[in-house]
Amino acid sequence: MPKPVKVTTPSDCEVEVVRTFDAPAQLIWDCHTRPELVSRWLLGPDGWGMPHCVIDLSVGGRYRYVWRHLTNGRAFGSYGRYREVVAPHHLVFTEEMDGLDGRPMDIDNPVEGPNPSVNTMDLTEVGGRTTLRLNMRFPSSAIRDMALKSGMTDGMGVSFDRLEAVIADVTA
């Protein structure tokens, strides 16, 4: 049984996701900040991979994720900069998406807008278990709602077909 994920909307521009893991904070931190680990779990539904994952984990440093469908070639990405890096507990980073509108993506130098979303991840470890709190503050309620609705598009991930197979593969 998967552990419950709590999703709330603290204000009309925010979404907050809370989840507890049976692992120390450092390991969860690594899984969010080391590219070879990020690309193993932060994926869309079956059929999507993350062929491009670059992270410069420093204040002002950039990250760049690109997801690509393994057969139909469709791609989208997210990118931003780190604003606060306090390992292994506190990470603040901006986030913007591209590729969803079908326009060509500049993978190495994505255009940074003046008003990105600002995400804050906090990890609190108690007795070997860690609670992850991810607060996402969007520039407007319309953009926030678009992000919420992304659960229905096949961009980030909706159809979790054969998810069990993916998990089995990762653990094999």
Place this chain on the structure above:
Amino acid sequence: MPPSSSLDATFAALADPTRRAILARLVTGEASVSELAEPFAMSQPAISKHLKVLERAGLISRSHDAQRRPARIEAKPLQEASMWIERYRELWEAAYGRLDSLLADLQAQRPDPKED
């Protein structure tokens, strides 16, 4: 109204704690402005303002025939909004399920001596 903009209105209306409390009160049955003003220690115009936002979002309806115009809750937009959040939640559940597996894998590879 197209579904997307009515959903935006739903979320905007739900963002305010007083309006959420008013909805919680209306779940137990319809109420007039004065009946709502009392427990919330708010003026009737303030309550009316909140009711207008809720009404525009389709979260409540108010009868037009009676003088006290009681407000009653409308279930459909609430269900729609909670559906979006539920799908979004499932998205994270899937990703974090994969993260669970990866964490277990990493811990098996590199057991922490402090854990023993």
